Amino acid sequence: MPLPIDDVIGLMIDNLKKRKTVFPIPYRRATGWADGLNIPEGGKTVIYTGSMYQLLPYMIAAVKNMELVEDSFLGKFVFMGRFFNKMFNVSAFVSIPKKADVKRYKQIVYNIAKLLKKAGVEFGYLYRKELYAGTLAYDLGVDDAFRIQAKRVYNLLKENGVSTVITVDPHTTNIMRSVYPTIIDGYDIEVKSYLEVLATSDNLQPLHSVEKEITIHDSCVYARHESIIDEPRQLLKRAGYTIKEPKDNKALTHCCGGPIESIFPKMSHTIGKNRIQQFKDITNGGAVATMCPICMASLKKASGDGLEIEDISSFLVKAFCD
Amino acid sequence: MSKGVTAMTKVNPDFIKKVATSGEFNATACMNCGICTAVCPMDIELLPRKLFRYTLLGLEDKLLENTNIIYQCLLCKMCEENCTADVHIAENVRFLRSYISKEVFKL
């Protein structure tokens, strides 16, 4: 029996309304990636993480628990979690992330910022003030909660004098660039993905030779919603990698299955496995580059140990940074 | 249910009105070709073409019976990329979710 949709969605939306994020995590877990990078606080141009990479280790842990109850009578008791969650942060108890996952996802945002610095881009960061962009509420069609969150984010940017944001994941890019303007009058924030910013920089030249074949996994959101297709390829090529293309690629890329994982974990896993098969058809134990935290988590889970699945920034940093 | 008898379904004019006035659901250009269903990685018969038929016909009961399927869409837009009638399929699925969120889940 599938999980009760209304309670699973309700729990996340209660969090968004009350705690300004679908999944409350300690703030140091959201901002700790920036340690040692000396990024100034605020500024006209800021890196905007929306905490997507930082949230993933918690989501992975939560989904593991949901999978355990998905087909059991316990699934019926998700409503109790929702009830208690109104009083205290239940998510903090039910999803204790693996240390290795926390480290891995934190390192990705660190690498992205390092690449931007190497490219000579000047940017700040809002640290603790930064808010989740509301992606999940939008995808699940909880429009009132989403509108409130979108306005919170816009007000935050205006109050801090931000005019350009550099995003690090496809979902936050899409929401802030293509969805906010449809619901916020006079929305005037320029939104660029870090991949677009890096692709136009002449400063980014390889320091190390990296002879390796990399299979590219386009994110549906980057490729089909935001037409970000050439930039990751240009960057990998410039870095010195040889690109391999799976059967479904570019604008016809195959979804990783991740978007439905919080409600239908098993179906999500099947879609991920179908995609993994497309990689295995062209590479034997090779490297696969993802560009989205959700894609990375879903595909890693679906592949087992067979492939080296890493965020594209991990490959780029090896070539472009010291 | 005996052979040859189909489940009773009633058109809900109120639902048709709500969909029409929302301004957020638009599948009138749909030619019912089924390409979207054929390319959808979920491989579910109802997704998305038949869901849209139910919506346009005002078959609210049929839609709500299939709430799970409405949430099984990945919003990946593989269907849209292949739809020659330019139907904003993912937006339409999102509309159905927002309808359920408000009217059924009361979120």
Ligand code: SF4
């Ligand atoms: S592909 Fe487009 S026109 Fe064809 S059935 Fe689907 S929505 Fe309708």
Ligand code: SF4
């Ligand atoms: S957006 Fe939904 S209906 Fe369209 S192809 Fe993806 S999963 Fe299927």
